[in-house]
Amino acid sequence: HLVGGTSHREIEQLTxxxxxxxxxxxxxxxxxTGRRADIIGDALFKHGIPFQRVGLEPFYLKNPVKLLYLWALVAADLALPTDLLPLIAREPGVGEKTLRVVEEALFSSRNPLMDFQRLADKKERFKQAGTRFKNLREKIQQVSEKKGVAAGLSTVSVYYRLADEDPEVQRFFRLAGSVGDTLAGFAEYLQENSLSIAAEPPGEAVTLMTLHAAKGVEFPVVFLSGLxxxxxxxxxxEQLSRAAFTAHIEEERRLFFVGITRARHQLYLSRSTAECRNGRPGFGRPSRFISEIDSSLLKKPQQRRKRTKRYKQLSLFPNP
Structure with a gap:
């Protein structure tokens, strides 16, 4: 069975x-979660069903969108030294020697942005770059607070003269407009969900992927497992406050919505009735999200009866 109780026979019948x-x-x-891929993959392998696991580099780690991603981290105070250096390297007047000085200064820094600003204040050759950094960071924060995250990060697009018609740039701004209400929330989302990407064209195999990776991807048939x-x-x-727990459930609900909207023709929702967690057997409770769907839209699969093997009764006496 696939995790969630949907039999591999469903896939066999479809294909x-x-x-x-x-x-x-x-x-x-x-x-x-990615850990469930091993269980599902094992089930498909045992029944001879080809599959491929998708895990590609996030689209926002590729230029030119990477500049928008890095500045989101900078403006949200989440940037690491490795995030800052590519941006510093693009500043006018910053050569290899200057970059090495910055790299050495930020190597073990706990607050690389603050340390870079201090370095820029002390050394004349860094002052212009430091001033531009500070001004752009503050502008992103101010515009984001007044007009939204997408508008705030559009100032980066203007700064680097990025092509607004670039499909990947547009995709990044759509993502910024749909995820979270704050710059910090969006930047954290990008860091935590590094697989929110589109997959490459599928081969002749079933595709396994996380809900985060499925954003922007559609399939004619989708099996959403582990409900x-x-x-x-x-x-x-960890233990969350009531407000934090409510926010957590809302984010999980958005992921569920992502999953069910990936299907173009058929959607299978599946769950396990019995499972083993932390080495202990137990019974899985249905996800609360299932009950939120209009029951008229759901069709329960027919229960298959187990075939019992018929044994021929042996006679105690040999045939004459």
Missing amino acids: AGEQGIFSLGDIGVLYR EEGILPLQPR
């Missing part, structure tokens, strides 16, 4: 022989 409606490449299996409490929504690692 088998001349009656098959879809190809294997039309099917995506989505899950909340149990503690998995989707995911159980927080």
Whole structure:
């Protein structure tokens, strides 16, 4: 069984022989955490169903969108030295020697942005770069607070003269407008969910991917697995306040929405009725998100009866 209780036979029926409606490449299996991919992959492998796991570099780590991503981290005070250096290297007048000085100064820094500003104040050759950094950072913060995160980060696009018609730049701004209400929240989202990407064109195999990786991707058929409490929504690692827990559930609900909207034709929602967590067997409770769907839109699969093997009764007496 796939995690969540949907049998591998569903995939076989969708793709088998001349009656098959879809190809294997039309099917995506989505899950909340990457650890479940091993379980699902093992089940598919045992039944001879080809599959591919998707885990690609985030689209916002590729130029020119990477500049927007790095400045989001800078403006939210989340930038590491490795995030700052590519931006400093692009500043006019900063050569290899200057960059090495900055790199040495920030190597073990706990607050690289503050230390860079201090360095810029002390050394004349860094002053202009330091001033531009400070001004752009403050402008991003101010515009984000007044007009929204996407508008704030658009100042970076103007600063570097990025092409607004670039599809990846537009995609980044759409993401900024749909995730979180604050600059800090969006920057944290980018760091934590580094697989929010589009997959490459699928091969002739079932695609396995996390819900974060599935953003921007669609499949004719989607299996959304692991719809149990503690998995989707995911159980927080630590005790949260009521407000923080409510925000956590809302974020999990958005992920669930991402999952169900990836299907173009058919959507399978699945869960486990029995499972083992932390070495202990137990019963999985259905995800609260299932009950939030209009019941008229759901169709429960027919329960398959287990075939019992018929044994021929042996006679105690030999036939004459």
